[in-house]
Amino acid sequence: MEDDKDLPACNLSFLIGHLSFFILEIRRDLLYNAKITATAHYVPKKVVTNEDLEKFLDTSDEWIRTRTGIRQRHMVEKGVATSDLAAEASRRLLERRGISASEIDCIIVATVTPDMFFPSTACILQEKIGARNAWGFDLSGACTGFVYALAAAVQFVHSGAHRKVLVAGADVMTSILNPQDRNTYVLFGDGAGVALVEPTSPGEEGILDFILRSDGSGGKYLYMPGGGSLNPPTHETVQKKMHYVHQDGRAVFKYAVVGMAEVSLEILKRNNFCASDVVLYVPHQANSRIVDAAVERMGLDKSKVVLNIDRYANTTAATIPIGLSEACERNRVRRGDLVLMASFGAGFTWGSLLLRWAA
Numbered sequence: 001m002e003d004d005k006d007l008p009a010c011n012l013s014f015l016i017g018h019l020s021f022f023i024l025e026i027r028r029d030l031l032y033n034a035k036i037t038a039t040a041h042y043v044p045k046k047v048v049t050n051e052d053l054e055k056f057l058d059t060s061d062e063w064i065r066t067r068t069g070i071r072q073r074h075m076v077e078k079g080v081a082t083s084d085l086a087a088e089a090s091r092r093l094l095e096r097r098g099i100s101a102s103e104i105d106c107i108i109v110a111t112v113t114p115d116m117f118f119p120s121t122a123c124i125l126q127e128k129i130g131a132r133n134a135w136g137f138d139l140s141g142a143c144t145g146f147v148y149a150l151a152a153a154v155q156f157v158h159s160g161a162h163r164k165v166l167v168a169g170a171d172v173m174t175s176i177l178n179p180q181d182r183n184t185y186v187l188f189g190d191g192a193g194v195a196l197v198e199p200t201s202p203g204e205e206g207i208l209d210f211i212l213r214s215d216g217s218g219g220k221y222l223y224m225p226g227g228g229s230l231n232p233p234t235h236e237t238v239q240k241k242m243h244y245v246h247q248d249g250r251a252v253f254k255y256a257v258v259g260m261a262e263v264s265l266e267i268l269k270r271n272n273f274c275a276s277d278v279v280l281y282v283p284h285q286a287n288s289r290i291v292d293a294a295v296e297r298m299g300l301d302k303s304k305v306v307l308n309i310d311r312y313a314n315t316t317a318a319t320i321p322i323g324l325s326e327a328c329e330r331n332r333v334r335r336g337d338l339v340l341m342a343s344f345g346a347g348f349t350w351g352s353l354l355l356r357w358a359a
C-alpha cells in the first residue's frame with residue numbers, strides 16, 4: 001500500500017525535474033551570447049627608458065631588463081588623469097566601430113587609480129566622451145580588473161539588459177609610485193585600453209567562458225595602505241609613504257606563476273580545448289618571466305603570445321586591453337580564432353577568459 005501511495009509523488013517530482021531542466025535549456029537558448037566588437041588603446045606620449053631611471057635610482061637597465069623584460073614605460077604629464085587616457089582610447093574605439101557615444105548603454109572602468117574617490121571614473125569618462133545614455137561604475141580588481149569587468153559586461157549582454165557595454169582598463173600607476181623606491185618604481189607604466197561588448201549575431205560564439213578567482217589572504221603582499229577609510233590622509237601617512245604601492249615582489253611572483261598557468265589550463269580543459277587550439281594568448285604583463293613560466297606550463301607556442309612589457313611595463317588594468325588592441329591592429333587575430341586572456345594581481349585576484357574572435 002505504502003509503495004502505491006509513493007508512486008504518484010515520485011512521478012511528479014520526476015516530471016517537475018524534467019520540466020525545469022527543459023525550461024532552463026529553453027532560457028539558455030533565448031539568452032544572448034556576448035562578443036567583443038572593437039578594441040582600442042592609448043598611452044601617454046612621454047617615454048621613460050631604463051637609462052632615464054638610472055639617473056636618479058640605484059638601478060640599472062641590465063637589472064630591469066633581465067629580471068622583468070621591461071625596457072621603457074609611458075608616463076603621464078602632471079595633470080593628466082586615468083579618465084583622460086580612457087577617454088582617448090574610447091574615442092578611438094567609437095571611431096573604429098563607427099558608432100556615437102550616445103549608443104553606449106553602460107561603462108565599466110577597471111582601475112586602481114581612479115581620478116578621485118568619487119565621482120566614479122566611469123561617470124567622469126561618460127561626461128568626457130558624451131555617452132549621455134549610459135550609466136556606469138568603477139571596478140577595483142587590480143591587474144585582473146579588466147577580466148573581471150569583461151565578465152561583468154557579459155552578464156549585462158547575456159541577460160538582454162544592454163546591447164553596448166564599454167569596458168575600460170585604465171591606470172595611471174605613476175600617481176601611486178614612490179620615485180625613490182627601486183623595488184616598485186621601475187615596474188609600472190601608465191595607459192588605457194578599451195573593448196566594446198555586444199550581443200553575438202546568429203551562429204557566432206563570442207565569449208565562451210571565464211574563470212574568476214580571488215584570495216584575500218594575499219592582500220598583504222601588494223597594497224597601498226593610505227588614503228582610504230582605514231588610514232585617511234594625514235601628515236603621518238604621507239611621512240610613512242603610505243600613499244604609495246608596497247609590494248613583496250618575490251612572494252607575488254611565486255603565486256602569479258602558479259595562478260596564471262592554473263586558470264589558463266583549467267579554462268582550456270573544461271571547454272575541451274588544448275594549447276594548440278589557441279591562436280592568441282593575451283596574458284597580464286607584470287614580468288616576462290611570469291609569462292614565460294605560464295606559457296611553458298601550458299606547452300603553448302611562443303609565437304601565439306602577446307608580449308609588450310618591454311615597451312609599456314606593467315600598466316595594471318590596462319595591460320590586457322592594450323595587448324588585445326595592439327594584436328588587432330597588427331592583424332594577429334581573425335574571425336573564428338580562439339583567444340585566451342589570463343591575469344594575476346593584487347588581492348590576490350586572478351582569472352582567465354576564453355573567446356572566439358567575432359569582431
Ligand code: UT7
Pocket residue numbers: 058059060063064067068143182183184186222248249250251252253256285286287290314316344345346
Ligand atoms: O601586476 C601585479 C602583480 N605583480 C607581480 O606579478 C610582480 C611579481 N614579482 C616580480 O615580478 C619580481 O619579484 C620583481 C621584478 C618585483 C623582483 O624580481 P626578483 O628577481 O624577485 O628580485 P628580488 O625581489 O628577489 O630582489 C633581488 C635583488 C635584491 O637585492 P638583494 O636583497 O639580493 O641584495 C633587491 O634589492 O635585487 C634588488 N633590486 C633591484 N636592484 C636593481 C630590487 N629592485 C631593483 C632594481 N634595480 N630596480
